[in-house]
Amino acid sequence: MSYTPANVLLDIHTSALAGMGSVPKPFAPWAALAAQEDYPDADLSEEHFRTTLISGDPTLITLWSRHLTAWDFAEGPKWAQDSPARTDERRLAIYERLRFGSDLRKALDNAVPVAKLPGPTVITKEFTPWYTPERAAARSFYWTAYERKLRAKGWSDSAVASLDEASRAVVERLADPEQAEARQAKGLVVGYVQSGKTANFTGVTAKAIDAGYRLVIVLGGTLNLLRAQTQRRIDMELIGQENILRGADPDDLDSLVGVDYVGDGDEDWPDFVRHGGRPSVLGAFDIERLTTRDKDYKSLAQGIRALEFEKREPTLPLCDPANLHHAAARVLVVKKNKSVLQKLVKDLKQIHGLLGELPALIIDDESDQASINTSDPKKWERGSTDRTAINKLISDLLGLLPRAQYVGYTATPFANVFVDPGDDQDIFPSDFLISLPRPSGYMGAQDFHDLDSAIPLNERTYANSQEKAHVRGIYESTGDRLQEAMDSFVLSGALKLYRADHGVPDGPFRHHTMLVHQSVRKDDHAELALRINSMWHQAGYSSTAGHARLADLWESDFAPVSEARASDLPTPSSYEELRPYVNASRQRIGSGGQPVVVVNGDTDLYFDQLDLDFDRTPHVWKILVGGTKLSRGFTVEGLTVTYYRRTTQQADTLMQMGRWFGFRPGYRDLVRLYIGREEQFGRDKSVDLYEAYEGICRDEETFRDQLARYAEMVDGVPQITPRDVPPLVAQHLPWIKPSARNKMFNAELVEIRSPGRPIEPASYPLDRAALKRNTERWRPLLDVLDATPRLFTNPPDASSALDRKFEALTGAVSHTDLVKVLSQLEWERPQYFDPHLTYLRQLDGTLAKVDNWLLISPRLTSGARVEAGILGSVPLSLVRRNRQAGKAVFGRIASVEHRVAAQRLIDQASSAQGSSAVGPTTGVALLYPVVEGKTHSDVTAVVRNGAADPSKVVMAFTLIPPASAVSTDRRLVRFRAKDSRHRDDATIPASSS
Template sequence: MNHTPADALLDIHASALAGMASSPKHFERWAALAADEDHPDADLSEERFHEGLVSADDALTALWSRHLTAWDFAEDPQWAQGTPARTDERRTVVYDRLRFGSDLRKALDNAVPVAKLPGPTVITREFTPWYTPERTAVRSFYWKSYEGKLRAKGWSDAAIAGLDEASRAIVERLTDPEQPAARQAKGLVVGYVQSGKTANFTGVTAKAIDAGYRLVIVLGGTLNLLRAQTQRRLDMELIGQENILRGADITDLDSLVGIDYVSDDDADWPDFVRHGGRPSALGAFDIERLTTRDNDYKSLAQGIRALEFEKREPTRPLHDPANLHHTAARVLVVKKNKSVLTKLVKDLKQIHGLLGELPALIIDDESDQASVNTLDPKKWEAGKTDRTAINGLISQLLGLLPRAQYVGYTATPFANVFVDPGDEEDIFPRDFLISLPRPAGYMGVQDFHDLDDNGQGQAEATHVRGIYDSTGDRLQEALDAFVLTGALKLYRADHGVPEGPFRHHTMLVHESVRMAEHAALALRISSMWHNAAYKGTEGHARLASLFEKDFHTYTDAALPTPETYADLKPYISRAHQLISKGGTPVIVVNGDSERDYNQPDLDFDRTPHVWKILVGGTKLSRGFTIEGLTISYYRRTTQQADTLMQMGRWFGFRPGYRDLVRLYIGREETLGRSRNAKTVDLYEAFEAICRDEELFREELARYAPLVDGRPQVTPAQIPPLVAQHLSWVKPSARNKMFNAELVEVRSPGTWVEPTAYPALPAELAHNTEAWEPVLAALGDTPVRLAVGSEAGYDARVGTVSHETLMQVLCDLRWSVPSQFSPHLEFLLRAGQQPTIDDWFVITPLQSAAGRREARILGQGLFTPARRARRRDPLFGAISEPKHRAAALRIAGAVTTAGSAAVEENVRPRRGALVLYPVVESELRLTADGSVDPRDLVMAFSFVAPKSSVRPGSPLVRFRAIDSGRQDAIVIERDDVRP
């Protein structure tokens, strides 16, 4: 066979890289060995390699992309010299080992940039490593097949490497399926709402069955539709055609009867994974499905034999390698349904003896739904644990399968981490908790809420609209936006954007949990739709106005968008036609019956195009992915943060149309119908719970690094890290929470901002007077504080001793004392050791045009800031981002140099405190220009010096009530270790 020079070069590089296995080596030598026989005259110079990269040789670049990315992501390999994964330093080590010159390095960096992505955050107990690179290299049949499928779907090498890393972090914390002693591991994986958790647990399943797990039970939601979606995904991307056919001849129609996907001509069947033959004939093992797309688990008609495992060596246990790697795996995808799980438990009980030898994996999707025991422990009989139905059946499964590993998946973890860790039969993730990174291309909270953008408000301006404006309800505008965005998708498909992301186009209307109201709302929308005159002058005028004032302003310049409505107008008719197909644009999705979900337009997998408006309540808010969701009209309230977050169906991946996404959300809604009903802001509530979740992830990341090779915290110590920004939105339902207390938070170099200030005038006056020693220490002349290239700000500053500040902080009163007490404990202990000498106090002077000056307790002048409480009793963010850099620099948290006023005050054992005199309404001054202490909230933020915690010290201490320890309050961390 004749090869072109480019083909020969590719062959040589592929052979050389394959020979290197898992570590980079001297490339010239390996390439010479690869070229020796077949290509003795090949040009192996760096110049020729460089030429191939610069000339955009796609095959060569793709080959190197896979290998460089794998080396970039490798977790602490011996050859990496301790360099962190996904960094320039790691890439430099790779190039050094390959012996590449500077020009080639630059060309490779341009062709394959380092993917500087965050890895998973892991909170873990100590475990015995067993899932080694050598072991995975020998057994990775299904993982490699899945990896190939993802690459065919267009996943980047970085995305695949990230999934490889995250799934490996989970599998390696399961028990070795070959080990003689039975042991169960339980863990929790925390993703983002609609962020691709299924891809992760598919990867975990692939790796786990490669490693030796032979029974996989996936708890796939509470509805047939959700279960079927999960089954189809696993069948398509992991199990594959040959395992589904089970030897049936694809050309023999009679043999295909009853085989899902084939017998009903599923359009996606050609895209199902193909292994090239029965895996058992290729040196691997088959997967037998005990459930199908259309059939949940049923009592086995063919008898219990379907759950029996034959042994090659009958005298050895099933988990012995001689048996384990020669037997088929069984996979079940079942609903979290009492009847279904009861049948499974009953069948398993009939397998005598073998269950103790069977490595099993239970994956619980949406593990905070139905799986958590919500029965009140105070009502249990003495010595007896009462369980809800699903929780009890999961507990029975774990009891029947002593080698079963439990992995829960959720985007809202609070209910799971509040499970009693002392209940050995429950699902508390005692062994590991893994937080997945935000995936590339994901549209999440940062795209709808301006959390820290210094007041620019770009995310809200682009995507968020209120339910009402000066003309009233904006539902008609939302419908118009749905038509416009449909037309824009059609326009983009005609102008070079791949049509795949535009297959479905949907709108969500979610106002109430009441089914009667859904029917009325659907009727209202249908009436509005038919009276909207989308084909007439009035309708086009309305659409043209909305296009100009909204979508033309905020579209992504990188995507094709018409300059005028006239250019878009030809696509309006087609969009209207697609939405109206079937006679109505509306689908109602509610009820407890499965028939409500058997509508063809709800099956996004099997229906070619779904262009509809979905009206519903709770059933649209959990696990159900609304494909193509572009316009959301949302008014539903709830008092649980995890429930509210799960309703955020607008989070997810929006390739090619993320700039078109609009959220119409209630701003001032009434919660409850009693005379004590509260007025709430839904958008504010979402922002608050998003802050709660982001803070939870940040705290996990903070405590994840090992100290002296040991974990700082275990999953049992996680619950105190759960925050709450709004008093009326609890982290989870009360019956899912158990008691835990955070004793101390050590926060060297970290910005800490309490928000639970009292509201009573007498307590405010008390706090104001407590700050008098600090106010007196401030200089009269303002100074300019700046760091790096920032413009900076003016402030009054001064220095107080640590002892003086502690006297002030100990005297303060709080609306929620527990919010600040763990931080105060840390500061008090830091003074006793001592590790803090003094504090640099900064009181920023407001620069807004309407600022007013005031004296406080005879001191001044100050410029009080105006802030509002989120809802009693907590404030939202009080500080301004521009005020933080100077404090962080003075406390040694950052190294960027600041202005002279900053640098001359930097000390190794000095902290920084930013003091904000705050008023909640108009500033009222007395005749001498003073403000009444009863009108002031003396708010503050602080940064403890980096020196305040000694290297290697744990950062937290906890007390927790653990039923496994006879309800004793125990100290989880050594409280005498500095």
């Protein structure tokens, strides 16, 4: 090739960076060394480098992006001077090591900004580090191939680095496959619904087999379709063509008969990973597949022989490096099916003398489905250990393979952390629990709910409200809106085709689906599918009336949402410009005369007949009607419109039904959720499905936040281990159980310490006599409130546009007086507040010292204000709130602007910027006289002659202790848990484990 100055610079920089390895070093000497032989006259000045960057040279920027991002993400390297990963401080440490000048640093920052992404949250018990960067780099054949494949798929450097970090966090907590002593580790990886967990466990598999694991068993769902999808993904992105062909000539058609993918003309075969030759010939090792895309594990003699490993050094165990790194790896992707797993267990039992030497890895996808032991707990209490089928077979595998490591993957972890931690044969994640960060580009709860939005309802727009942009409520007054949802499906399909025709890659638009989920009953599915079919044929999508209806929906909904949310994407200027694509969308959806597919079968044969393999089918443009089978594992590709009206009593089941969560590249603005509001639930209850989802999403995010908070090490020791996690779930039980009762394990949270953080109880009494007693207990503190209101202001800052003002009555109370009142309060469920009260009682100097509290009783705006005295107090502003449907607890009590103002007082006090009213040993208490009701008149009804009925007022509060209210040991939680080893006594795992 002919060399240009840019080619020369790229060649020199490539060599220099390669010479450094994984550690940034002074760049100039390495560049000079790289240039001296081939380019002795090359311009190596920083100015030339900077100018080339500013010109936007893509190859040079790509090169530096990969290296800078890798260094940005490196966890705790010695050269980083304790700078945290993915921060400006880390980037500064890198530049200092490279010895770059300020101008070049600015150019690099502009070309490759720091990816300030969250890392994985790791709850772990102590372990012996073995998977060092040097060891990982020394053997990385399959990880390098997988990484290369991800980049070819369009993954960014930061996305690859994030996966590298998260998968390393798993592998380093497994046992060292080379160690002489057999040890098992069990862990759980928590992702988000449809968020790419497969990519993580494929990365873990790549690194694990590179490190020495020689048997990998992937439990890939409960249906052949799901198992086959997982098998294909691993084959394509990790195992690769050469391992699949096993020496067959890809140009010899006769030798390819019966070979997966290439033999049956899979159109994606060219995209399967290529290693450039048999890995064993290239100095690595081969992977032998013991399952194929269409065949699960079979109990055959050849299967037994395939599991036998040859040793290069017969006198040494297989796990010795002399044998381990020359042996082929075996990979199985098996269905969670009793007969399949029994065959595998039977074959393993026939291999004598080897299993104790075999490093094995068991990956359990959707590990809270089928894998959990759901046998009657009463039988266990009587000494019975009769496990459920799949759980027993997993236990058998772990028993047969003393070096097996178990890693479960799920988006709904509650069932897994409630497994009995005292049962060593079960799958409780005793060694580690890793919460993956929310991936970039993912549409989750935050994209469908205005969580904690301070924007008033009447000021919300398509631009500032997620709900307004994407959610269409189904109320009794609006009718069922099913026709509108189907119209949205046709219209959004037309917009996808328009975008594909106007410069947007059509890859994301290969599939286009609508999901209708209204009932679990199969008879209901058939009836609904028939109705939708009839509606489709009567919709008149080719008629003048049909186009007029779509044009109205385009003008009123899709056009303004797309303008607000996707102004950078091609958008038609009018419906007439879109009209030809509407016809094309209609034709695709209605192809074969059947726009609707019912998905509710229980058998593999049923799913085979559906022709819904999104990997192997060129285009799926259909309306899917179903129930449970659409709620777990079955990934609905291209999902754009969801019509959802079915509820459940279990939070994890409800979350798994959230198929509208996922990646929506190129069409986020087109996603619509039609969801039931105030649906009937049971005989006499109603539930707002949208609010139910928001509630469980809050609980899940709280769980993740708590994990992140407690993951910080204290004096090099974990604050909590996985055995201490169950109470983190139990303290926020929603109106539906976190999981099925037979999956939950009892645990008690003794204490929660919240220095500088809000405490907001929600489980207030239902009994009016108890409410009155609580009000009477608060009454003495109300006298400290000054009748003259104080003005609070929330100035906008970089993180919030909140600038609302409000008035409040204020007064100071001693810590002793406040705790005295709190200790006397009655609760519907005392266990929710007791752990906080344990902490607050110790702030008398036992744990830390709090002198007093600023009591703040906010006033509502004048138009909505109802004021009344409480048992003779000054008039207070009554607040209307509702308990969550079907349960005793309220939703959020404190208004956002009030919490922001209170938090600012605490934060300023901790940084010595506070006013005299709030010092470093002063807490803030927001007090709300709450009246339950749905309308303004419900509030006025409890007031008579300027006084509120104390039996109809809930004295609710939010407390924020001062940031100084923490002990020297910095621990935040303390637990008491019971497990099967201590059935009759309480232990404190947080301090004794």
